[in-house]
Amino acid sequence: xxxTVDTAGAIAVPVTSMQSDTAxxxxxxxxxxxxxxxxxxxxxxxxxxxxxxLAELIxxxxxxxxxAVVGVARTEMTxxxxxxxxxxxxENPPDDxxxxxxxFRYITGEYDHPETFSRLRSVLEQxxxxxxxxxxxxxxxxxxxYYFAAPPSTFPILVGGLRDAGLNHAHAEGAFARVIIExxxxxxxxxxxxxxxxxxxxxxxSQVYRIDHYLGKETVQNLLALRFSNAIFEPLWNRNxxxxxxxxxxxxxxxxxxxxxxxxxxxxxDIVQNHVMQVVALTLMEPPSSMDPNGIRDEKVxxxxxxxxxxxxxxxxxxxxxxxxxxxxEGEKAVAxxxxxxxxxxxxxxxxxxxxxxxxxxxxxxxxxYLRTGKRLPKRVTEVVMHFRAAPHLAFAAKTAxxxxxxxxIVRIQPDEGISLRFGAKVPGQAFQVRTTSMDFEYDKQxxxxxxxxxxxxxxxxxxxxxxxxxxxxxxxxxxRIVTPMLNxxxxxxxxxxxxxxxxxxxxxxxxxxxxxxRKWRQP
Numbered sequence: 044x045x046x047t048v049d050t051a052g053a054i055a056v057p058v059t060s061m062q063s064d065t066a067x068x069x070x071x072x073x074x075x076x077x078x079x080x081x082x083x084x085x086x087x088x089x090x091x092x093x094x095x096x097l098a099e100l101i102x103x104x105x106x107x108x109x110x111a112v113v114g115v116a117r118t119e120m121t122x123x124x125x126x127x128x129x130x131x132x133x134e135n136p137p138d139d140x141x142x143x144x145x146x147f148r149y150i151t152g153e154y155d156h157p158e159t160f161s162r163l164r165s166v167l168e169q170x171x172x173x174x175x176x177x178x179x180x181x182x183x184x185x186x187x188x189y190y191f192a193a194p195p196s197t198f199p200i201l202v203g204g205l206r207d208a209g210l211n212h213a214h215a216e217g218a219f220a221r222v223i224i225e226x227x228x229x230x231x232x233x234x235x236x237x238x239x240x241x242x243x244x245x246x247x248x249s250q251v252y253r254i255d256h257y258l259g260k261e262t263v264q265n266l267l268a269l270r271f272s273n274a275i276f277e278p279l280w281n282r283n284x285x286x287x288x289x290x291x292x293x294x295x296x297x298x299x300x301x302x303x304x305x306x307x308x309x310x311x312x313d314i315v316q317n318h319v320m321q322v323v324a325l326t327l328m329e330p331p332s333s334m335d336p337n338g339i340r341d342e343k344v345x346x347x348x349x350x351x352x353x354x355x356x357x358x359x360x361x362x363x364x365x366x367x368x369x370x371x372x373e374g375e376k377a378v379a380x381x382x383x384x385x386x387x388x389x390x391x392x393x394x395x396x397x398x399x400x401x402x403x404x405x406x407x408x409x410x411x412x413y414l415r416t417g418k419r420l421p422k423r424v425t426e427v428v429m430h431f432r433a434a435p436h437l438a439f440a441a442k443t444a445x446x447x448x449x450x451x452x453i454v455r456i457q458p459d460e461g462i463s464l465r466f467g468a469k470v471p472g473q474a475f476q477v478r479t480t481s482m483d484f485e486y487d488k489q490x491x492x493x494x495x496x497x498x499x500x501x502x503x504x505x506x507x508x509x510x511x512x513x514x515x516x517x518x519x520x521x522x523x524r525i526v527t528p529m530l531n532x533x534x535x536x537x538x539x540x541x542x543x544x545x546x547x548x549x550x551x552x553x554x555x556x557x558x559x560x561x562r563k564w565r566q567p
Contacts, residue, residue, distance in 0.1 A: 072105060072503075073105060073106070074110070076107075076186060077506055078111045078113060078186070079111070079502075079506075080115065080188065082190065082192060082193045082201050083116055083192035083193030083197075084149065085116040086116070086192055088192045088225070092256075093192065095132070095134075096496070099495070099499050100495075100503055101139070106506075111146040112146070112148070113148045113149070113150065113166055113167065114147065115150045115152065116149075116151070117151070117154075120149050122147070122149050125147055129147055148166050150163055155200050161208060163208070164209075185215035186219050187218075188221050188223065188505055188506060189222045189223070190223045191222065191223065195227055195228075198224060199241045202245045205245055211250075222242075222250060222251055223253075224242070224251065224253050225254055227312055227316070229519070232527055235520065251516075252505045252510060253513055253514040253516075253519065255318065255321055255513075256497035256498055256501065257317075257322070259497030259499070260497055261495075263321070265462075267325065267339070279431065282407055282408055282409055285407075285410050285431055286431060286432045286449065287411045287413060287430050288327075288413065288430070290413070291424060291564075291567070292425045293415075293416065293417060293567070294417070294420060300385070301385075302385030302386040306385065306390060309393045310393045310396050310416055311529055311530065314416045315414065315416060315526055316525075320522040323346070326427050327349070327402060328343050328346040334511075335511070336509060344521060347518065347521035347522060349402050350401070350402055350403075350412075352524060352527075352528065353525075353528040354528070355528070357401075358529055361398060361399040362397070363549075363553045364393040364540050365394065365396070365541045365542065366540050366541075366543075367380050367417070367418060368380070368543065368544055369544065369545060370419070370545030370546040371545065371546045372421070372546040373421075377545035379545075380394050391538075393533065395415075396414070396529075397415040397552075397553035397557075399413055400412040400413075411560065417549055421546055421548060422567055423458055426455045428453050430449060431451060432449065433449040450465055451464075453565075459485065461483060461486055463482065463484070465479050465481055466481075541553070
């Protein structure tokens, strides 16, 4: 493993008085002078996600004038072409966005050519002399953040190119060199381990930021605040009071033009191994000893380690693989998955999964964890539902409580971020009738502060050196361990694929999976 260590602290340094003056509503947090190098800069991710995120960070004062971008890709472009494309990539840009993009540079080159990285070194040195360290500046220069926005097959090549060119370590005292790696991180356990070996040949783990934009969502992080800042919830967050946990990640969209990608990935690799497992870890984890990056990530890994590895029989009984057929979604016709562009007409790729997990630890023993995710479902929603045990005894007649359900706590991650507590209350009137009602909290109605979206927050955290919301190598391995038995089962062409009409909540087999224990899926 490389001995290179990221020693730069996570405290932002105000590099100029101009930055301090433009801090806006950022609470005084300003990223240090740095250059963001984007590999795959001509692609969709850069234009659709990264540029709007940077524009917002600049608008709100998190990034100052001593910040620049270098794009690297195979597509032929000049600096001016790249600047123009990035300037127009942002809707409603801040006033100074066009000026900011004038500091952007572009390198056309193959990722496996040493010359590309030699040119990158020269451009970085030029930028750091011209923009990052203006005459009279006393701030640390040479901070570099490499973003792998290129296809996953290029990740090993990019690591090797940076390593061989000596760009994988800081070349100035107190500076940093960090790398952000997009998902998917491998296709299975073996490829993830192999990728780790390559990444660690050039970068120490402290320099590696494996990004999952779900972890940048405000409500995902609020799981931590909800649990560990409220004495009324944490004592109930265990097998003594919780009947079962339900996690749903539902989308109304189909695969669109990503049919070719989805044929290779499926819902298991695309959603469950990363997004869903992150939410599982945050929901089930123990209280950390501290809220620093290692404290939180240590407990997330422990939570995933407690998930029991499925046997072949477990997969058969506890996993439902589904695929959407033609139907109606939000009043519009939707074609079957097998008729989507780039999809095999006989495809068995899953667009839906329902899974029951077993957790073997003190807190969650005997509490089933139900997961479901799917495309072309009736509603776009991501939520965690803590279903509590029913009251052990009702002092009033059962007929007065026909509409009473057990208590539940619902954490809505998207799109209407908030929290709902479901509890029993008397219906107004002369008769004594009890039914379930809700106490609702909505973020946009309670807070006036602007939040950062996933990419904005995570880009800023990487520049500040905060790894809390990024995925550590052992966390990746545990997630792959959990899904590996399902991957192996799905490789068998005889493993069943349950069809469900687009616009429904999935196949009947998923209902039967949870019905057999006397439970039901919540319909958001």
